[in-house]
Amino acid sequence: MPEFFLAQSSVSPATGWIIVLVLGVLWVALGIFWGRKAKDSEGFMLAGRNVGLSLGSATAMATWVTSNTTMLAPVFALTLGIWGMLAYSTASFGLLLFALFAGRIRTLLPKGVTAGDFFRLRYGRFGWSLFLIITMLYSLSWLVSMAIAGGDLLLALAGIPYLQGMSLILIVCVLYTLFGGLYAVIGTDFLQSVIILLGIVLIGGLVVSQLEFSEAYEHIQTYQPSLLKIAMPAALLAVFNNMLFGFGEVFHNNVWWSRAFAMKKEIAPKAFALAGILWFPIPIAAGFIALAAGPLGINITEANQTGPTVAAAVLGNAGLGAFAGVLILVVLFCSMASSIDSLLAATSDLLIRDVNEGLFKHKVDEKRFRKLAAIVILSVGALTWLLAAPHWPIINALFISGPLVGSLIWPVIAGLFWKRVNRGFVIAGILAGSALGVWAYFTLGWFTASLVGAGVSMVATLLGRFISPGPFPDSTELTSESS
Amino acid sequence: MSFSEAFLEILITAALLWTGGGAVALIVLLLIDWRRGNLW
Numbered sequence: 001m002p003e004f005f006l007a008q009s010s011v012s013p014a015t016g017w018i019i020v021l022v023l024g025v026l027w028v029a030l031g032i033f034w035g036r037k038a039k040d041s042e043g044f045m046l047a048g049r050n051v052g053l054s055l056g057s058a059t060a061m062a063t064w065v066t067s068n069t070t071m072l073a074p075v076f077a078l079t080l081g082i083w084g085m086l087a088y089s090t091a092s093f094g095l096l097l098f099a100l101f102a103g104r105i106r107t108l109l110p111k112g113v114t115a116g117d118f119f120r121l122r123y124g125r126f127g128w129s130l131f132l133i134i135t136m137l138y139s140l141s142w143l144v145s146m147a148i149a150g151g152d153l154l155l156a157l158a159g160i161p162y163l164q165g166m167s168l169i170l171i172v173c174v175l176y177t178l179f180g181g182l183y184a185v186i187g188t189d190f191l192q193s194v195i196i197l198l199g200i201v202l203i204g205g206l207v208v209s210q211l212e213f214s215e216a217y218e219h220i221q222t223y224q225p226s227l228l229k230i231a232m233p234a235a236l237l238a239v240f241n242n243m244l245f246g247f248g249e250v251f252h253n254n255v256w257w258s259r260a261f262a263m264k265k266e267i268a269p270k271a272f273a274l275a276g277i278l279w280f281p282i283p284i285a286a287g288f289i290a291l292a293a294g295p296l297g298i299n300i301t302e303a304n305q306t307g308p309t310v311a312a313a314v315l316g317n318a319g320l321g322a323f324a325g326v327l328i329l330v331v332l333f334c335s336m337a338s339s340i341d342s343l344l345a346a347t348s349d350l351l352i353r354d355v356n357e358g359l360f361k362h363k364v365d366e367k368r369f370r371k372l373a374a375i376v377i378l379s380v381g382a383l384t385w386l387l388a389a390p391h392w393p394i395i396n397a398l399f400i401s402g403p404l405v406g407s408l409i410w411p412v413i414a415g416l417f418w419k420r421v422n423r424g425f426v427i428a429g430i431l432a433g434s435a436l437g438v439w440a441y442f443t444l445g446w447f448t449a450s451l452v453g454a455g456v457s458m459v460a461t462l463l464g465r466f467i468s469p470g471p472f473p474d475s476t477e478l479t480s481e482s483s
Numbered sequence: 484m485s486f487s488e489a490f491l492e493i494l495i496t497a498a499l500l501w502t503g504g505g506a507v508a509l510i511v512l513l514l515i516d517w518r519r520g521n522l523w
Contacts, residue, residue, distance in 0.1 A: 037523075052521040054512035061505075082491065186523070190513065197506035204499045217488040228487050278505035284498035291491075 011325035016158020017168075019329055024172035027337065030191075031176030031184030041369040044181035045113060045349050046262040051186060056263040056271030059186040060095060061278045062193035062338035063255055066142075067149040070200070070335050073287030074307040078300070080238060081227030081291075088283030090243040094250035095276030101251070102260040102268035104416045110265075114346075115257035116354035122415035122472050127427050132354060134404045134434070135253060136347070140387070141397035143343040143380075147388040148395070150336045156305065157329050166388050169333070173340040174381035177348075178374055182262055185341045192334035197282075199331035203311045204285045206318050207292050216295035223294055237447045241402075245450040248405030251412040254346040289314070308332075348376045399446055403437020403453025410454070410461035420471050422464035429460025 011019070038044040051059075069088070076084035109117055119131040151166025158165070176184045220227055250256050260268050289310045293300050298313045300306050308328050315324035352372060356362050364372055387394065407430045414421045437453025444452075516522045 047523055051523045052516040054509060054516045055523060057512065058509050082487075082494070085494075183523070190509070194506050194509060197502050197509075201499055201503040201506070204495075204502070208495065208499065213492045214488065217485075217491060228491070274508075278508070281498035281501035281505075284494060285502040288495045288498070 010156070011158050011329060013159045015326065016154055016160050016165075016329065019158075019326060020154070020165075020168050020172065020333060023330070023333060023337075024168070024175075027172060027176045027184075027188050028179065030187055031178075031180035033180075034183040034187045035180030037183050038181045040366055041364070041373075042113075043183070044370065044373060045345075045353075046258060047182040047186055049262055049264075051259075051263045051267070051271075053267050053271055053274070055186050055190055056259065056267055057274040057278065058193040059189040059342070060256070060259055060272055060275035062189040062196065062334075063259075063342040064091070064095060064250075064275070064279050064339075065193070065196055065282060065335050066339040067146060067153065067332055067336045069283060070196070070286050070332055071149070071304065071307055073283035074290035074310065075303050076238075076283070077227075077287035078290040078293070078303060078306050081224075083236060083239060084227075085284045085287040087239040087242045088287065089280050090239055091246035091283070092276045092280040093243055094246035095272050095279060097247065098250050098256055098260075099269045099272035099276065101412070101416055102263070102272050103265070105257065105260045106265040106268060108416065109261075112261055113258075114350050114353045115252060115254040116350055116358065118257070118412075118415060120354075120358065123411065123423055123427060124473065127411075127423065127430075128354070128358070130427065130430055131252065131408065132350070132359075134401070134408065134430075135350065137397070138249070138401040138405050139253065139255075139343055139347045139350075140384070141394050141401055143340065143347065143384050144387045144394040145398050146336050146340050146343070147384050148391060150333075150340075151388065151391070153329070153332050153336070157308065157325055157332075162391060163389060167385065169336060170340070170381060170385055170388070173337055173344060174377060177341050177344045178377045181373070182258065182345055185345050186262070188341065189338050192338040195334045196331055196338070197278075199327055199334075200282065200285050202327070203314065203331075204289060206314045206320075207289045207296075207310070210314055210317060211292050211295060216292060219295040220291060227291065237451075241447045241450050244406050244409070244454045245402040247409050248402070248407070248450060248454065252405055252408040254350050255342045258346050258349055344377055344380055348373065348380050351376050351380070400438060400441055400449075402446075402450040403441060404434045406437060406450040406453035407433030407457035410458045414461050414465070415472070418465065420465075420469040421461070422468050422470065423472075425460050425464030425467065429457040429464070432460060433457035 042049065073085060073088050076088050080087065112118065116128060116132060120128040147166050147170050150169035151162040154160040154165025155162045176188060263271055286307065290306045293310050298310055300309055311328050312324045315321065357364060411426045411430060414426060433453040433456035436456050437449045440452040441449035
C-alpha cells in the first residue's frame with residue numbers, strides 16, 4: 001500500500017476570494033442575462049411555466065444536493081457504514097415519488113403558483129396558516145444552515161473569516177436570484193449540477209485508483225467491523241427516518257412545487273423522476289471516501305471535515321495538491337449555491353403570494369411586482385444574514401423540523417389524490433404528529449422523530465378518510481385553465 | 484472474496500459510474516433540448 005500524507009487542503013484567503021468572486025460574477029452575469037426573459041411575475045417566479053427536461057431535471061437534482069449531501073454523507077459512512085450511505089441515498093425517493101405528484105399538481109392547479117395555493121384550496125385558512133408556519137420554519141432553518149455552512153467552508157478551506165465568507169456567499173446568491181428570478185436559479189443550477197457531479201466523480205475515481213479493495217476491506221473488517229454489518233439497528237432506523245424526512249421535505253416545500261409549476265406539464269413528472277435517479281448514487285459516491293480514510297492511513301481529526309480531508313489527501317497523493325483546495329471549494333460552493341438560490345426564490349414567492357396577497361390581501365399589479373420581489377428577496381437575504389451571523393447551531397432547528405414536515409406527508413397525498421376527507425382529522429394529525437415527533441426527537445432520539453411525526457399524521461389522515469369525510473371545498477380560482 | 488466485500492466494491496463502482504453518467508446524460512439532454520428549442 002502506498003504511503004499517504006495529509007495534503008494541505010486549504011487555499012490562501014486571496015485564492016478563496018478569487019474563486020468565489022469569479023464564480024459569483026459568472027452566476028450574477030448569467031442571472032442578469034437569463035433574467036431578461038422574465039417579462040412578468042409568472043416569468044420571474046415560474047420561468048414562464050415552460051422549462052424543458054434537461055434544465056428541469058438538473059434544477060431538481062442540484063437543489064437537493066446541498067452541502068449536507070457532500071459533507072454529511074462521508075460522516076454517515078464513517079459512523080454508520082454501508083447503511084449510512086444507503087440511508088442518505090433514500091432521500092432521492094422523495095424526488096421519485098414527487099414525480100408521481102407533479103402531473104396531478106399541474107392538473108389540479110393549472111394556474112397554481114405556490115404550495116400554499118394547494119393548502120389553502122384543500123385545507124382552508126387554518127390548514128394553510130399551519131402549513132405556512134411549518135414551511136417558513138423549515139425553509140428558514142435550511143437557508144440559514146446553508147449560509148452558516150458556507151461561512152464555515154470558506155473559513156476551513158481558505159482561512160477567510162466566518163462573517164466575511166458567509167456574507168460573500170449569501171450576497172452572490174441574493175444578487176443573481178434578485179436579477180434573474182427562477183430563470184437565473186434554474187440556469188445556474190444546471191451548471192452547478194454538472195460541476196458537482198464531475199467533481200465528485202473525479203475525487204471518487206482518484207480514491208478508487210489508490211485503494212486496493214481487498215486490503216481496504218480487510219482493514220475495515222479488522223478495525224471498524226460495525227461499518228460493514230448488513231444489519232445495524234441504528235443505521236436501519238436511520239434509513240427509514242431519513243427517507244420519511246426526505247418525503248416530508250419534498251412533498252410540502254415550495255422549492256419543489258414551484259418547479260412543478262415551472263416545468264412543461266408533460267415534462268414535470270419525467271424531470272423529477274430523472275432527478276431522483278441521478279441523485280440516488282451521489283451520497284454513496286461522495287460518502288464512500290470516508291471508508292477509505294482508515295485503509296489509506298488518513299487521520300480524521302474532525303468528523304465533519306471527513307470529506308474534504310480525505311479528498312485533499314487523495315488529490316495530494318495524485319500530484320494534484322495545489323488543485324485540491326480549489327476543486328473542493330468549487331464543488332462545495334456549487335452545492336451550497338444551488339440550494340440557497342432555490343430557497344431564496346421559493347421562500348420569497350411564498351411571502352409575496354401567500355403572506356402579502358393571501359393573508360394581508362395586498363394585490364400586487366404587474367408594474368409593482370419586480371420592485372416588491374426585489375424588496376422581499378433582499379429582506380429574506382438580510383434575515384438569513386442576521387440569523388447566520390451569530391453562528392448559532394441552526395442546523396438543529398432544521399433537524400427538529402423533520403417531524404413537522406413529516407406530518408405533512410399524508411395531508412399532501414390526501415389532498416392530491418382523494419376526493420373526500422375529514423379535514424379536522426387531517427389538521428389534528430398535523431398538530432399531533434408535529435408535537436409528538438418533536439417530543440420523540442428529544443426523548444427517543446433524532447432517528448425516530450420523522451417516523452413518529454409521519455406515523456401519527458398518517459393514522460389521523462386515514463381515520464379522516466373513513467370517519468365523516470367531506471368533499472374538498474370547490475374552488476374555481478385555481479383549478480380553471482381559463483382563470 | 485466475501486459477499487459483503489463484493490457488495491461494497493460493486494456498490495462504489497456503480498455509484499461512481501452512475502454519477503458520471505448522470506453528468507453526461509444532463510449535457511446530452513441539454514443539447515437535445517437546445518437543438519429542438521425546448522430549453523425553456
